Amino acid sequence: MPDSVENEKNYVNASLLIEALMLEDIDSFRKEFVELHPYDQAQFYTGLEADIRPKVYLYLSPEEMAGLFENIEIEEEEYENLLAEMAPAYVAEMLSHMYADDAADVLNELDKEQAVSYLTIMDDEAAKEIKVLLSYEEYTAGSIMTTEYIAISANQTVRSAMYILKKEAPQAETIYYVYVVGDDRKLVGVISLRNLIIADDETMISEVMFDRVVAVSVSEDQEEVARKMRDYNFLAVPVVDFQEHLIGIITVDDILDVIDEEASDDYSKLAGVSDLDRVDKNPFAAAKKRLPWLVILLFLGMMTASLIGRFEETLSQKAILAVFIPLIAGMAGNTGTQALAVAVRGIATGDLEEESMWKLIIREAGTGLITGATCGILVTFIVFIWQHDLVLGLLVGVSIFATLIVATLAGSLVPLFMHKMKIDPAVASGPFITTINDIISILIYFGMATLFMSYLS
Amino acid sequence: MPDSVENEKNYVNASLLIEALMLEDIDSFRKEFVELHPYDQAQFYTGLEADIRPKVYLYLSPEEMAGLFENIEIEEEEYENLLAEMAPAYVAEMLSHMYADDAADVLNELDKEQAVSYLTIMDDEAAKEIKVLLSYEEYTAGSIMTTEYIAISANQTVRSAMYILKKEAPQAETIYYVYVVGDDRKLVGVISLRNLIIADDETMISEVMFDRVVAVSVSEDQEEVARKMRDYNFLAVPVVDFQEHLIGIITVDDILDVIDEEASDDYSKLAGVSDLDRVDKNPFAAAKKRLPWLVILLFLGMMTASLIGRFEETLSQKAILAVFIPLIAGMAGNTGTQALAVAVRGIATGDLEEESMWKLIIREAGTGLITGATCGILVTFIVFIWQHDLVLGLLVGVSIFATLIVATLAGSLVPLFMHKMKIDPAVASGPFITTINDIISILIYFGMATLFMSYLS
The missing domain is CATH 1.25.60.10 (MgtE N-terminal domain-like)
Incomplete structure (x- = not known):
């Protein structure tokens, strides 16, 4: 209970x-x-x-x-x-x-x-x-900040600061951080109410304030602001303009909403829904949100179909080849989505720095090699036992091996490239990567099948 | 910049x-x-x-x-x-x-x-x-709470409360909410430091405190705690035991981590990665985390393959049928993942209440009907124009229509059923739904193809 x-x-x-x-x-x-x-x-x-x-x-x-x-x-x-x-x-x-x-x-x-x-x-x-x-532009610090903060000057006492605080408390969005500004409203320090309360009444603010203030720029992305507040455990963060004048604050309650929003956003893009519809919406509204994706994917799927169409000759000679199409395409899609998810979350959480991008690509190539080899050998055995055809087993196995390497790499390269191009990598959602990898895997599989056709029993 | x-x-x-x-x-x-x-x-x-x-x-x-x-x-x-x-x-x-x-x-x-x-x-x-x-059990309020809170009694003055606060400020995790407890440590009220500061020194705490305290139970799920803190914009929430004794508090900085964790968790499960590996891990560690999923999916994929194998006869007569396998399976997978994402997020954010589950199922059936009809008609035309074969066009189109309805329903039914069974619905991740829908779609497609074989040109 x-x-x-x-x-x-x-x-x-x-x-x-x-x-x-x-x-x-x-x-x-x-x-x-x-x-x-x-x-x-x-x-x-x-x-x-x-x-x-x-x-x-x-x-x-x-x-x-x-x-x-x-x-x-x-x-x-x-x-x-x-x-x-x-x-x-x-x-x-x-x-x-x-x-x-x-x-x-x-x-x-x-x-x-x-x-x-x-x-x-x-x-x-x-x-x-x-x-x-x-x-202010949507999704920037400016668009989520508020102007109801408390600012004081460095050369006043704790007592007078407390007096200002009491007076402004009813209006301010938070009174738990008080910001210290110079004559030109430049941000020079911050002091928490906790430290104000502990400090002696006659102390000067300049002596007790923290002068290495972490601030965010008004044009900074809200996701970046959220990351800073989480890392530093702030209840509020000051927002400054390009001349470092204090112009607002962002409080932690707004950041909770941002984190929720951004996570839902990444999630829905991975699933290929343009926007997660609330459960109380009607079917027409829900269909309207999902159809654009489905229609795009339909056309991409037709491309895959026309690609397989080119191998109709091969297929009509060996119908058994068709049996493994969903397996190979499916494995390519799954492994690509895994690599994509790691890269997208890495970029979103800031774990993935400029210098570690190459590291990630090399790591993913290695990962593809290991998973590809494991799954490839496994598949070769299963197909051999099932169909009593070693060449067919090898064909499917080697296709899986090659496909997993390429698909894993594609899954990480596409979001990294988009990030470089300043496009939100989450847009390169699951369904897109899946379709790209479908095409790659079918090219590999039928290419090899056509080559080794004569050896198939 | x-x-x-x-x-x-x-x-x-x-x-x-x-x-x-x-x-x-x-x-x-x-x-x-x-x-x-x-x-x-x-x-x-x-x-x-x-x-x-x-x-x-x-x-x-x-x-x-x-x-x-x-x-x-x-x-x-x-x-x-x-x-x-x-x-x-x-x-x-x-x-x-x-x-x-x-x-x-x-x-x-x-x-x-x-x-x-x-x-x-x-x-x-x-x-x-x-x-x-x-x-305390992992993922409960008890496991993330802290015991360093400030508690006072209702029959003391604001002045004496401020005195306690000053004394305990260096130790307490937050001083911005002060909790009011009765003689038996039962939680009876809360007052924010803001209201303490505004209040007159001689006022009694009982007069200025807020007595409808929102508290969480020690065994409550951390996700539920996060939802409450976000809804009420709290900086901290009190934790009580089953007799309503105050035993701890949870501060907002811990909740930021919880929200991030839970979102990453849902995301990684949708992508079929057991746990999002950090980018600095080596390829063996990464492969170890992904292989379990890939091997399960490999076996599920072999099931799909053996299912298609039963239609080898049909396929060897009409090789063109193979061309549309990835398209139909892909559309089923995509639409299922969309429906799954909506249901999983709806459950996770608490949008989806008991009574609205039937509504969601009916809504999703309607959505499947609309998207299925749209995509089905579109596909019929494209295939007819491409292959000059109306029966083939109708076969693929009707398969897509039926598949989208069933796949959309499966995508929402599976997580709802798991939620009912008290299993985390996020476990019914993308790849699983995709594979289930692969199998359903192939049954529909080849079933219909076998039935209408004689009409295909």
């Missing part, structure tokens, strides 16, 4: 809340609702039927709705519907109470016109911050 | 450090080294040659080495080597200075005897804590 704690305590008393909404009993509703964690509020809210949902806006202030919206998890297209239920002025005020990065995320899901209209009626200060965040 | 900041500032002056080690210049070494972030220290240390590395122990205290070891990232088998270089008493003291969860992680990598011998010479208090952590 791993969930015993969960089940005993029911965090959300949903039936009580729904009843209060039905009876328009604002007091009972608020008494229960505002006590909830914003994530639970959001879960309850998105689970409501559309006819009762708008009542929530009547009972909660835009500021309270802001906390809820920061924790919402819905499909992109649903934002539009939810916001359409509220008065535009209410939306604008809610957005201005949200952390700038979360507000920018919401606006990013709307169509451009709609987003601009909310920004127009919004508080100027908030709108300006959000507009800046909206201007 | 996304890395401009990185390149300008060189965090680690490696050449200076190595020179200092060579010259046995302890002062220069320490002056530079102790200023570094522990992660950078660990990176430098693990990059050192074995002949020079032991000098580091002479220049750093066990406490300083503890910080470094908490941030180390090496292969499991390397721990033994590193620790063997140090004096056992040094290791024991280093381990007792580490956070209990990190120390337990290190000991977990050693063989049992070795671990016990370090625990024996260790400080009793520290050894006891570590032993408790070592006793």
